[in-house]
Amino acid sequence: MSETAVLSIDRLNKHFGGIVAVKDLSFEVQAGEILGLMGPNGAGKTTLLNMIAGTYSPSSGRVNFCGRDITGLPAHKLCHLGIARTYQIPQPFTSLSARQNILVATKYGGKKAAGMEHDKIFDLVNLSEQKDMLARDLATVSLKRLELARALASNPTLLLLDEVAAGSTDAELPRILGIIEEIRKMGKTVVLVEHVMKVMVEAVDRIIVIDKGEKIAEGTPGEVMKDEKVIAAYFG
Protein backbone atom coordinates (compact mmCIF):
# COMPACT_ATOMS: atom_id res chain seq x y z
CA MET A 1 0.00 0.00 0.00
CA SER A 2 1.40 3.37 -0.96
CA GLU A 3 1.76 6.01 1.71
CA THR A 4 -0.46 8.64 0.14
CA ALA A 5 -3.46 6.33 -0.33
CA VAL A 6 -6.55 7.79 1.31
CA LEU A 7 -8.56 4.71 0.55
CA SER A 8 -7.28 1.23 0.05
CA ILE A 9 -9.60 -1.69 -0.74
CA ASP A 10 -8.21 -5.18 -0.36
CA ARG A 11 -9.99 -8.23 -1.85
CA LEU A 12 -13.42 -7.02 -0.83
CA ASN A 13 -16.42 -9.36 -1.19
CA LYS A 14 -20.11 -8.96 -0.55
CA HIS A 15 -22.76 -11.67 -0.87
CA PHE A 16 -26.49 -11.26 -0.50
CA GLY A 17 -27.66 -14.81 -0.01
CA GLY A 18 -26.60 -16.47 -3.25
CA ILE A 19 -25.91 -13.22 -5.10
CA VAL A 20 -22.30 -12.09 -5.27
CA ALA A 21 -22.58 -8.32 -5.52
CA VAL A 22 -18.89 -7.49 -5.12
CA LYS A 23 -16.14 -10.02 -5.84
CA ASP A 24 -12.46 -9.87 -4.84
CA LEU A 25 -12.20 -6.16 -5.52
CA SER A 26 -8.94 -4.36 -4.77
CA PHE A 27 -7.89 -0.79 -5.59
CA GLU A 28 -6.47 2.37 -4.08
CA VAL A 29 -7.37 6.02 -4.22
CA GLN A 30 -4.63 8.60 -3.67
CA ALA A 31 -5.01 11.83 -1.73
CA GLY A 32 -6.69 14.50 -3.82
CA GLU A 33 -7.53 12.05 -6.60
CA ILE A 34 -10.90 11.80 -8.27
CA LEU A 35 -11.57 8.20 -9.12
CA GLY A 36 -14.39 7.31 -11.48
CA LEU A 37 -16.27 4.08 -10.91
CA MET A 38 -18.19 2.71 -13.88
CA GLY A 39 -20.17 -0.40 -14.62
CA PRO A 40 -23.53 -1.51 -15.96
CA ASN A 41 -26.59 -1.51 -13.70
CA GLY A 42 -26.28 -4.11 -10.98
CA ALA A 43 -22.49 -4.22 -11.29
CA GLY A 44 -22.10 -3.62 -7.55
CA LYS A 45 -21.09 0.05 -7.48
CA THR A 46 -23.59 1.15 -4.85
CA THR A 47 -22.86 -1.94 -2.77
CA LEU A 48 -19.17 -1.02 -2.83
CA LEU A 49 -19.90 2.52 -1.63
CA ASN A 50 -22.17 1.10 1.06
CA MET A 51 -19.30 -1.03 2.36
CA ILE A 52 -16.83 1.86 2.35
CA ALA A 53 -19.32 4.13 4.14
CA GLY A 54 -20.28 1.51 6.74
CA THR A 55 -23.89 1.00 5.66
CA TYR A 56 -23.07 -2.66 4.91
CA SER A 57 -20.22 -4.63 6.37
CA PRO A 58 -18.22 -6.70 3.85
CA SER A 59 -18.52 -10.49 3.70
CA SER A 60 -14.73 -10.60 3.54
CA GLY A 61 -11.80 -8.33 2.72
CA ARG A 62 -10.36 -5.15 4.20
CA VAL A 63 -11.01 -1.45 3.84
CA ASN A 64 -8.26 0.97 4.87
CA PHE A 65 -8.80 4.68 5.27
CA CYS A 66 -5.77 6.94 5.73
CA GLY A 67 -3.74 3.99 6.88
CA ARG A 68 -6.32 2.78 9.36
CA ASP A 69 -8.32 -0.44 9.12
CA ILE A 70 -11.97 0.65 9.07
CA THR A 71 -13.55 -2.63 7.97
CA GLY A 72 -16.98 -3.04 9.53
CA LEU A 73 -17.00 0.22 11.50
CA PRO A 74 -20.47 1.77 11.83
CA ALA A 75 -21.50 4.55 9.45
CA HIS A 76 -21.54 7.35 12.04
CA LYS A 77 -17.95 6.56 13.12
CA LEU A 78 -16.80 6.65 9.51
CA CYS A 79 -18.49 10.00 9.09
CA HIS A 80 -16.56 11.28 12.10
CA LEU A 81 -13.33 9.88 10.64
CA GLY A 82 -13.93 11.79 7.41
CA ILE A 83 -15.98 9.72 4.96
CA ALA A 84 -19.19 11.17 3.55
CA ARG A 85 -21.48 9.78 0.90
CA THR A 86 -24.50 10.67 -1.18
CA TYR A 87 -27.31 8.24 -1.91
CA GLN A 88 -28.12 7.31 -5.49
CA ILE A 89 -31.80 7.60 -4.67
CA PRO A 90 -31.95 10.72 -2.48
CA GLN A 91 -32.57 9.93 1.19
CA PRO A 92 -33.34 13.28 2.78
CA PHE A 93 -34.81 14.03 6.20
CA THR A 94 -38.22 14.72 4.68
CA SER A 95 -39.82 16.68 7.50
CA LEU A 96 -36.83 19.02 7.88
CA SER A 97 -35.97 22.05 5.78
CA ALA A 98 -32.98 21.88 3.42
CA ARG A 99 -31.04 23.99 5.89
CA GLN A 100 -31.86 21.68 8.80
CA ASN A 101 -30.95 18.69 6.66
CA ILE A 102 -27.39 19.86 6.39
CA LEU A 103 -27.40 21.18 9.95
CA VAL A 104 -27.64 17.54 11.06
CA ALA A 105 -24.32 16.84 9.35
CA THR A 106 -22.76 19.98 10.82
CA LYS A 107 -23.90 19.26 14.36
CA TYR A 108 -23.17 15.55 14.32
CA GLY A 109 -20.33 15.30 11.81
CA GLY A 110 -17.63 15.70 14.45
CA LYS A 111 -15.16 18.51 15.18
CA LYS A 112 -14.00 18.95 11.58
CA ALA A 113 -17.57 19.76 10.48
CA ALA A 114 -17.72 22.95 12.52
CA GLY A 115 -15.81 25.05 9.98
CA MET A 116 -18.16 24.53 7.04
CA GLU A 117 -20.30 27.51 6.15
CA HIS A 118 -23.82 26.63 5.13
CA ASP A 119 -24.30 29.57 2.80
CA LYS A 120 -21.19 28.66 0.84
CA ILE A 121 -22.31 25.07 0.49
CA PHE A 122 -25.78 26.09 -0.64
CA ASP A 123 -24.23 28.51 -3.13
CA LEU A 124 -21.93 25.83 -4.43
CA VAL A 125 -24.71 23.31 -5.08
CA ASN A 126 -27.07 26.03 -6.28
CA LEU A 127 -29.70 25.46 -3.62
CA SER A 128 -29.66 28.88 -1.94
CA GLU A 129 -33.17 29.76 -3.08
CA GLN A 130 -34.66 26.63 -1.60
CA LYS A 131 -32.84 26.31 1.69
CA ASP A 132 -35.90 27.07 3.79
CA MET A 133 -38.16 24.64 1.93
CA LEU A 134 -39.04 21.30 3.49
CA ALA A 135 -37.17 18.44 1.87
CA ARG A 136 -40.45 16.70 1.07
CA ASP A 137 -41.42 19.64 -1.13
CA LEU A 138 -38.21 19.61 -3.15
CA ALA A 139 -37.97 18.17 -6.69
CA THR A 140 -35.68 15.20 -7.31
CA VAL A 141 -33.03 17.35 -8.96
CA SER A 142 -32.88 19.57 -5.90
CA LEU A 143 -32.79 16.54 -3.62
CA LYS A 144 -29.73 15.27 -5.48
CA ARG A 145 -28.04 18.58 -4.74
CA LEU A 146 -29.15 18.36 -1.14
CA GLU A 147 -27.41 14.97 -0.93
CA LEU A 148 -24.24 16.66 -2.09
CA ALA A 149 -24.71 19.55 0.34
CA ARG A 150 -25.19 17.20 3.28
CA ALA A 151 -22.13 15.17 2.33
CA LEU A 152 -20.02 18.33 2.09
CA ALA A 153 -21.38 19.72 5.34
CA SER A 154 -19.55 17.13 7.43
CA ASN A 155 -16.32 18.38 5.80
CA PRO A 156 -15.05 14.95 4.75
CA THR A 157 -11.63 13.86 3.56
CA LEU A 158 -13.17 11.27 1.26
CA LEU A 159 -16.36 11.91 -0.65
CA LEU A 160 -18.36 9.04 -2.17
CA LEU A 161 -20.72 10.30 -4.86
CA ASP A 162 -23.32 7.89 -6.22
CA GLU A 163 -24.64 9.07 -9.60
CA VAL A 164 -25.03 12.74 -8.70
CA ALA A 165 -25.43 13.69 -12.37
CA ALA A 166 -28.03 11.05 -13.22
CA GLY A 167 -31.30 12.61 -14.32
CA SER A 168 -29.71 15.98 -15.08
CA THR A 169 -30.24 17.65 -18.42
CA ASP A 170 -27.28 18.42 -20.68
CA ALA A 171 -27.67 22.07 -19.78
CA GLU A 172 -27.05 21.26 -16.11
CA LEU A 173 -23.88 19.25 -16.70
CA PRO A 174 -21.45 22.21 -16.76
CA ARG A 175 -22.74 23.19 -13.34
CA ILE A 176 -22.10 19.69 -11.98
CA LEU A 177 -18.66 19.62 -13.53
CA GLY A 178 -18.05 23.00 -11.88
CA ILE A 179 -19.08 21.62 -8.49
CA ILE A 180 -16.75 18.66 -8.85
CA GLU A 181 -13.94 21.04 -9.82
CA GLU A 182 -14.61 23.10 -6.69
CA ILE A 183 -14.53 19.94 -4.58
CA ARG A 184 -11.20 19.06 -6.15
CA LYS A 185 -9.89 22.51 -5.25
CA MET A 186 -10.91 21.92 -1.64
CA GLY A 187 -8.38 19.11 -1.73
CA LYS A 188 -10.91 16.37 -1.19
CA THR A 189 -10.51 12.82 -2.41
CA VAL A 190 -13.49 11.60 -4.40
CA VAL A 191 -14.92 8.30 -5.60
CA LEU A 192 -17.42 9.16 -8.29
CA VAL A 193 -19.93 6.61 -9.53
CA GLU A 194 -21.39 7.86 -12.78
CA HIS A 195 -23.05 6.77 -16.01
CA VAL A 196 -22.90 10.14 -17.68
CA MET A 197 -19.86 9.85 -19.95
CA LYS A 198 -19.22 13.57 -20.25
CA VAL A 199 -18.79 13.82 -16.49
CA MET A 200 -16.50 10.82 -16.45
CA VAL A 201 -14.29 12.02 -19.25
CA GLU A 202 -13.96 15.59 -18.02
CA ALA A 203 -13.90 15.27 -14.26
CA VAL A 204 -11.98 12.18 -13.23
CA ASP A 205 -8.28 11.32 -13.09
CA ARG A 206 -8.66 7.60 -13.39
CA ILE A 207 -11.45 5.12 -14.02
CA ILE A 208 -12.15 1.65 -12.66
CA VAL A 209 -14.76 -0.39 -14.47
CA ILE A 210 -16.54 -3.20 -12.67
CA ASP A 211 -18.94 -5.77 -14.04
CA LYS A 212 -20.80 -8.39 -11.99
CA GLY A 213 -18.83 -7.26 -8.95
CA GLU A 214 -15.41 -7.72 -10.55
CA LYS A 215 -12.89 -5.21 -11.79
CA ILE A 216 -12.58 -5.57 -15.58
CA ALA A 217 -10.56 -2.49 -16.49
CA GLU A 218 -8.60 0.36 -14.98
CA GLY A 219 -6.86 3.39 -16.47
CA THR A 220 -7.28 6.93 -17.74
CA PRO A 221 -10.67 7.75 -19.27
CA GLY A 222 -9.16 7.51 -22.75
CA GLU A 223 -7.69 4.06 -22.15
CA VAL A 224 -10.78 2.64 -20.55
CA MET A 225 -13.15 3.73 -23.30
CA LYS A 226 -11.12 1.75 -25.83
CA ASP A 227 -10.95 -1.39 -23.69
CA GLU A 228 -12.68 -4.34 -25.36
CA LYS A 229 -13.94 -5.84 -22.12
CA VAL A 230 -15.57 -2.54 -21.24
CA ILE A 231 -17.21 -2.25 -24.63
CA ALA A 232 -18.41 -5.83 -24.28
CA ALA A 233 -19.82 -5.22 -20.78
CA TYR A 234 -21.74 -2.15 -21.94
CA PHE A 235 -22.82 -3.14 -25.41
CA GLY A 236 -22.26 -6.89 -25.60
Next chain:
Amino acid sequence: MKIPRLTTLASLAVLVVLALFPVIGIPLSWLNYLFTFFICLALANMWNLLAGYTGLICLCPHAFVGLAGYTLAIGSWVGVPFQAGLIAGAAVAALFALLISFPVFRMRGIYFAIGTLILPEALKAWFNYWRPVGNVYQGMGAGYSVTGVEGVTLGDTFWLGLAIAAASIFLVHIILRARLGLGLTAIRDNENTAASAGVNVFRLKLYSFLIAAFIMGIAGAAYYIYSPRINPVGGFNISWLLLPLMATVIGGEGLEEGPIIGAAIVTFLRFLLADYGAWSLFIQGIILLVVVVVMPQGIAGLLRQVGAYRFPLRLFQAVEGRIHENVK
Protein backbone atom coordinates in the same frame (compact mmCIF):
# COMPACT_ATOMS: atom_id res chain seq x y z
CA MET B 1 -44.51 33.64 12.69
CA LYS B 2 -42.33 34.57 15.65
CA ILE B 3 -43.81 33.28 18.88
CA PRO B 4 -44.46 36.25 21.16
CA ARG B 5 -43.03 36.10 24.64
CA LEU B 6 -46.50 36.54 26.02
CA THR B 7 -47.15 32.90 25.09
CA THR B 8 -44.66 31.82 27.74
CA LEU B 9 -46.24 34.20 30.20
CA ALA B 10 -49.71 32.87 29.43
CA SER B 11 -48.52 29.29 29.97
CA LEU B 12 -47.05 30.28 33.31
CA ALA B 13 -50.33 31.98 34.25
CA VAL B 14 -52.24 28.79 33.46
CA LEU B 15 -49.77 26.86 35.59
CA VAL B 16 -50.24 29.24 38.53
CA VAL B 17 -54.03 29.15 38.28
CA LEU B 18 -53.99 25.35 38.17
CA ALA B 19 -51.65 25.27 41.16
CA LEU B 20 -54.19 27.37 43.10
CA PHE B 21 -57.05 24.92 42.44
CA PRO B 22 -56.64 22.80 45.60
CA VAL B 23 -56.70 25.86 47.88
CA ILE B 24 -59.63 27.76 46.37
CA GLY B 25 -62.27 25.13 46.99
CA ILE B 26 -62.55 23.45 43.58
CA PRO B 27 -64.80 20.35 43.78
CA LEU B 28 -62.82 17.24 44.65
CA SER B 29 -64.08 15.36 41.59
CA TRP B 30 -62.48 18.04 39.41
CA LEU B 31 -59.19 17.59 41.20
CA ASN B 32 -59.47 13.86 40.58
CA TYR B 33 -60.10 14.29 36.87
CA LEU B 34 -57.38 16.88 36.53
CA PHE B 35 -54.96 14.52 38.27
CA THR B 36 -55.70 11.75 35.77
CA PHE B 37 -55.29 14.36 33.03
CA PHE B 38 -51.83 15.27 34.33
CA ILE B 39 -50.72 11.64 34.44
CA CYS B 40 -52.14 10.97 30.99
CA LEU B 41 -50.43 14.11 29.71
CA ALA B 42 -47.02 13.14 31.07
CA LEU B 43 -47.34 9.65 29.58
CA ALA B 44 -48.55 11.03 26.24
CA ASN B 45 -45.75 13.58 26.04
CA MET B 46 -43.22 10.82 26.47
CA TRP B 47 -45.01 8.54 24.05
CA ASN B 48 -44.90 11.38 21.54
CA LEU B 49 -41.19 11.88 22.18
CA LEU B 50 -40.67 8.23 21.21
CA ALA B 51 -43.22 7.71 18.43
CA GLY B 52 -43.50 11.25 17.12
CA TYR B 53 -39.90 12.41 17.32
CA THR B 54 -37.68 9.34 17.49
CA GLY B 55 -39.70 6.98 15.30
CA LEU B 56 -39.94 4.35 18.06
CA ILE B 57 -43.41 2.81 18.35
CA CYS B 58 -42.97 1.82 21.97
CA LEU B 59 -45.73 -0.50 23.17
CA CYS B 60 -44.50 -0.98 26.72
CA PRO B 61 -45.37 2.09 28.80
CA HIS B 62 -47.25 -0.30 31.10
CA ALA B 63 -43.92 -2.00 31.86
CA PHE B 64 -42.48 1.32 33.04
CA VAL B 65 -45.61 2.26 35.01
CA GLY B 66 -45.93 -1.17 36.64
CA LEU B 67 -42.26 -1.40 37.57
CA ALA B 68 -42.25 2.08 39.06
CA GLY B 69 -45.47 1.37 40.97
CA TYR B 70 -44.11 -1.89 42.35
CA THR B 71 -40.81 -0.24 43.30
CA LEU B 72 -42.75 2.40 45.22
CA ALA B 73 -44.99 -0.20 46.89
CA ILE B 74 -42.27 -2.68 47.82
CA GLY B 75 -40.02 0.17 48.94
CA SER B 76 -42.75 1.46 51.21
CA TRP B 77 -42.77 -1.91 53.01
CA VAL B 78 -39.09 -1.70 53.84
CA GLY B 79 -39.19 1.85 55.12
CA VAL B 80 -38.46 3.85 51.96
CA PRO B 81 -40.43 7.12 52.16
CA PHE B 82 -42.74 7.63 49.19
CA GLN B 83 -40.77 10.66 47.96
CA ALA B 84 -37.70 8.48 47.56
CA GLY B 85 -39.87 5.64 46.23
CA LEU B 86 -41.13 7.95 43.50
CA ILE B 87 -37.60 8.62 42.25
CA ALA B 88 -36.52 5.02 42.79
CA GLY B 89 -39.51 3.83 40.75
CA ALA B 90 -38.57 6.10 37.88
CA ALA B 91 -34.95 4.96 38.13
CA VAL B 92 -35.96 1.29 38.01
CA ALA B 93 -38.11 1.97 34.94
CA ALA B 94 -35.15 3.68 33.26
CA LEU B 95 -32.82 0.82 34.26
CA PHE B 96 -35.26 -1.66 32.74
CA ALA B 97 -35.30 0.45 29.56
CA LEU B 98 -31.50 0.33 29.50
CA LEU B 99 -31.45 -3.45 29.85
CA ILE B 100 -34.01 -4.11 27.11
CA SER B 101 -32.57 -1.50 24.74
CA PHE B 102 -29.84 -3.81 23.46
CA PRO B 103 -32.20 -6.51 22.20
CA VAL B 104 -35.15 -4.32 21.15
CA PHE B 105 -33.14 -1.71 19.25
CA ARG B 106 -31.91 -4.47 16.96
CA MET B 107 -35.47 -4.62 15.67
CA ARG B 108 -36.92 -1.88 13.52
CA GLY B 109 -40.42 -0.58 12.89
CA ILE B 110 -43.17 -3.07 13.53
CA TYR B 111 -40.75 -5.66 14.96
CA PHE B 112 -39.62 -3.17 17.56
CA ALA B 113 -43.28 -2.52 18.44
CA ILE B 114 -44.08 -6.22 18.84
CA GLY B 115 -40.86 -6.82 20.76
CA THR B 116 -41.77 -4.17 23.32
CA LEU B 117 -45.36 -5.39 23.61
CA ILE B 118 -44.24 -8.75 25.01
CA LEU B 119 -42.28 -7.25 27.90
CA PRO B 120 -45.10 -6.07 30.18
CA GLU B 121 -46.77 -9.47 29.84
CA ALA B 122 -43.59 -11.14 31.07
CA LEU B 123 -43.37 -8.72 33.96
CA LYS B 124 -47.01 -9.31 34.84
CA ALA B 125 -46.36 -13.05 35.09
CA TRP B 126 -43.25 -12.46 37.18
CA PHE B 127 -44.98 -10.18 39.68
CA ASN B 128 -47.80 -12.67 40.03
CA TYR B 129 -45.62 -14.92 42.12
CA TRP B 130 -42.66 -12.78 43.18
CA ARG B 131 -43.36 -11.42 46.61
CA PRO B 132 -40.25 -10.16 48.36
CA VAL B 133 -41.86 -8.40 51.36
CA GLY B 134 -45.13 -7.60 53.11
CA ASN B 135 -48.61 -9.08 53.18
CA VAL B 136 -50.99 -9.93 50.41
CA TYR B 137 -53.78 -7.40 50.38
CA GLN B 138 -57.33 -8.65 49.95
CA GLY B 139 -56.03 -11.97 48.67
CA MET B 140 -55.73 -10.70 45.09
CA GLY B 141 -52.73 -12.16 43.28
CA ALA B 142 -49.50 -10.49 44.21
CA GLY B 143 -51.09 -7.18 45.12
CA TYR B 144 -49.46 -4.62 47.35
CA SER B 145 -50.74 -1.61 49.14
CA VAL B 146 -48.45 1.37 49.40
CA THR B 147 -47.84 2.21 53.03
CA GLY B 148 -46.79 5.50 54.53
CA VAL B 149 -48.94 7.66 52.25
CA GLU B 150 -51.85 8.11 54.68
CA GLY B 151 -50.90 11.73 55.28
CA VAL B 152 -50.83 12.61 51.59
CA THR B 153 -53.87 14.71 50.64
CA LEU B 154 -55.58 14.93 47.25
CA GLY B 155 -54.14 18.45 47.01
CA ASP B 156 -50.62 17.06 47.44
CA THR B 157 -51.02 14.47 44.70
CA PHE B 158 -52.66 17.11 42.50
CA TRP B 159 -49.57 19.29 42.81
CA LEU B 160 -47.30 16.33 42.23
CA GLY B 161 -49.21 15.44 39.04
CA LEU B 162 -49.18 19.06 37.89
CA ALA B 163 -45.42 19.29 38.46
CA ILE B 164 -44.78 16.08 36.51
CA ALA B 165 -47.01 17.13 33.61
CA ALA B 166 -45.44 20.59 33.44
CA ALA B 167 -41.96 19.09 33.62
CA SER B 168 -42.76 16.71 30.78
CA ILE B 169 -43.92 19.58 28.56
CA PHE B 170 -40.87 21.66 29.44
CA LEU B 171 -38.54 18.72 28.85
CA VAL B 172 -39.88 18.01 25.35
CA HIS B 173 -39.76 21.73 24.58
CA ILE B 174 -36.08 21.88 25.54
CA ILE B 175 -35.15 18.64 23.75
CA LEU B 176 -36.77 19.73 20.49
CA ARG B 177 -34.78 22.94 20.46
CA ALA B 178 -31.51 21.29 21.34
CA ARG B 179 -29.02 19.29 19.27
CA LEU B 180 -30.66 16.12 20.59
CA GLY B 181 -34.01 17.05 19.06
CA LEU B 182 -32.46 17.57 15.63
CA GLY B 183 -30.75 14.18 15.83
CA LEU B 184 -33.92 12.42 16.94
CA THR B 185 -35.95 13.96 14.13
CA ALA B 186 -33.25 12.90 11.68
CA ILE B 187 -33.46 9.33 12.96
CA ARG B 188 -37.23 9.36 12.68
CA ASP B 189 -37.06 10.57 9.08
CA ASN B 190 -34.26 8.29 7.89
CA GLU B 191 -32.04 6.13 10.06
CA ASN B 192 -29.47 5.36 7.35
CA THR B 193 -29.00 8.98 6.36
CA ALA B 194 -28.79 9.99 10.01
CA ALA B 195 -25.97 7.49 10.53
CA SER B 196 -24.21 8.68 7.36
CA ALA B 197 -24.40 12.24 8.68
CA GLY B 198 -22.63 11.18 11.87
CA VAL B 199 -25.58 10.54 14.19
CA ASN B 200 -24.97 7.68 16.60
CA VAL B 201 -28.41 6.21 16.07
CA PHE B 202 -28.27 3.66 18.87
CA ARG B 203 -27.10 6.15 21.46
CA LEU B 204 -29.68 8.80 20.59
CA LYS B 205 -32.52 6.30 20.59
CA LEU B 206 -31.29 5.14 23.97
CA TYR B 207 -31.31 8.69 25.37
CA SER B 208 -34.85 9.19 24.18
CA PHE B 209 -35.91 5.79 25.54
CA LEU B 210 -34.32 6.39 28.96
CA ILE B 211 -35.86 9.84 29.32
CA ALA B 212 -39.29 8.49 28.38
CA ALA B 213 -39.01 5.50 30.71
CA PHE B 214 -37.96 7.73 33.61
CA ILE B 215 -40.81 10.21 33.17
CA MET B 216 -43.37 7.47 32.50
CA GLY B 217 -42.09 5.73 35.63
CA ILE B 218 -42.42 8.83 37.76
CA ALA B 219 -45.93 9.43 36.40
CA GLY B 220 -46.85 5.81 37.19
CA ALA B 221 -45.43 5.99 40.70
CA ALA B 222 -47.30 9.26 41.28
CA TYR B 223 -50.50 7.48 40.30
CA TYR B 224 -49.84 4.79 42.92
CA ILE B 225 -49.27 7.44 45.58
CA TYR B 226 -52.69 8.81 44.62
CA SER B 227 -54.31 5.38 44.47
CA PRO B 228 -52.10 3.34 46.81
CA ARG B 229 -52.87 -0.23 45.77
CA ILE B 230 -51.13 -2.11 42.99
CA ASN B 231 -51.48 -5.61 41.56
CA PRO B 232 -50.00 -7.15 38.41
CA VAL B 233 -53.21 -6.80 36.39
CA GLY B 234 -53.56 -3.11 37.26
CA GLY B 235 -49.90 -2.11 37.24
CA PHE B 236 -49.10 -3.78 33.93
CA ASN B 237 -52.48 -3.00 32.43
CA ILE B 238 -52.55 -2.26 28.73
CA SER B 239 -54.59 0.86 29.38
CA TRP B 240 -51.30 2.50 30.47
CA LEU B 241 -50.35 2.07 26.82
CA LEU B 242 -53.71 2.88 25.24
CA LEU B 243 -54.14 6.12 27.18
CA PRO B 244 -50.98 7.88 25.89
CA LEU B 245 -51.27 6.24 22.48
CA MET B 246 -54.81 7.52 21.95
CA ALA B 247 -53.99 10.92 23.40
CA THR B 248 -51.01 11.29 21.07
CA VAL B 249 -52.69 10.06 17.93
CA ILE B 250 -55.94 11.98 18.52
CA GLY B 251 -54.06 15.13 19.55
CA GLY B 252 -51.43 14.98 16.82
CA GLU B 253 -48.32 12.82 16.71
CA GLY B 254 -45.03 14.62 16.19
CA LEU B 255 -46.57 17.98 17.13
CA GLU B 256 -45.65 19.55 20.43
CA GLU B 257 -49.16 20.56 21.44
CA GLY B 258 -50.69 17.29 20.17
CA PRO B 259 -50.47 15.28 23.42
CA ILE B 260 -51.82 18.22 25.45
CA ILE B 261 -54.96 18.44 23.33
CA GLY B 262 -55.21 14.67 23.10
CA ALA B 263 -54.79 14.06 26.83
CA ALA B 264 -57.50 16.63 27.56
CA ILE B 265 -59.87 14.87 25.16
CA VAL B 266 -59.10 11.38 26.42
CA THR B 267 -59.60 12.48 30.02
CA PHE B 268 -62.83 14.27 29.18
CA LEU B 269 -64.11 11.16 27.38
CA ARG B 270 -63.30 9.11 30.44
CA PHE B 271 -65.37 11.53 32.48
CA LEU B 272 -68.26 11.44 29.97
CA LEU B 273 -68.18 7.67 29.56
CA ALA B 274 -67.45 6.83 33.20
CA ASP B 275 -70.77 5.00 33.61
CA TYR B 276 -70.50 2.87 30.49
CA GLY B 277 -67.72 0.50 31.57
CA ALA B 278 -66.54 -1.66 28.69
CA TRP B 279 -68.40 0.49 26.16
CA SER B 280 -66.13 3.36 27.09
CA LEU B 281 -63.09 1.74 25.50
CA PHE B 282 -65.12 0.77 22.45
CA ILE B 283 -66.35 4.32 21.91
CA GLN B 284 -62.86 5.70 22.42
CA GLY B 285 -61.61 3.22 19.84
CA ILE B 286 -64.20 4.43 17.33
CA ILE B 287 -63.20 8.03 17.94
CA LEU B 288 -59.56 7.11 17.44
CA LEU B 289 -60.41 5.44 14.15
CA VAL B 290 -62.37 8.43 12.91
CA VAL B 291 -59.57 10.83 13.83
CA VAL B 292 -56.94 8.69 12.12
CA VAL B 293 -59.00 8.59 8.92
CA VAL B 294 -60.26 12.18 8.87
CA MET B 295 -57.28 13.94 10.45
CA PRO B 296 -54.07 12.03 9.82
CA GLN B 297 -52.10 14.68 11.71
CA GLY B 298 -54.55 14.68 14.61
CA ILE B 299 -56.48 17.62 15.95
CA ALA B 300 -53.37 19.77 16.34
CA GLY B 301 -52.51 19.09 12.72
CA LEU B 302 -55.96 20.24 11.65
CA LEU B 303 -55.74 23.34 13.85
CA ARG B 304 -52.42 24.22 12.26
CA GLN B 305 -53.80 23.62 8.79
CA VAL B 306 -56.73 25.98 9.24
CA GLY B 307 -54.46 28.53 10.96
CA ALA B 308 -56.31 28.42 14.25
CA TYR B 309 -53.29 29.65 16.19
CA ARG B 310 -52.94 32.74 14.05
CA PHE B 311 -55.54 34.81 15.87
CA PRO B 312 -54.34 34.27 19.46
CA LEU B 313 -50.73 34.75 18.34
CA ARG B 314 -51.64 38.04 16.60
CA LEU B 315 -53.53 39.14 19.68
CA PHE B 316 -50.52 38.42 21.86
CA GLN B 317 -48.29 40.25 19.41
CA ALA B 318 -50.54 43.28 19.42
CA VAL B 319 -50.67 43.36 23.20
CA GLU B 320 -46.93 42.95 23.38
CA GLY B 321 -46.47 45.84 20.94
CA ARG B 322 -48.65 48.06 23.12
CA ILE B 323 -46.68 47.18 26.21
CA HIS B 324 -43.41 48.03 24.49
CA GLU B 325 -44.81 51.39 23.35
CA ASN B 326 -45.98 52.26 26.84
CA VAL B 327 -42.63 51.36 28.31
CA LYS B 328 -40.96 53.79 25.90
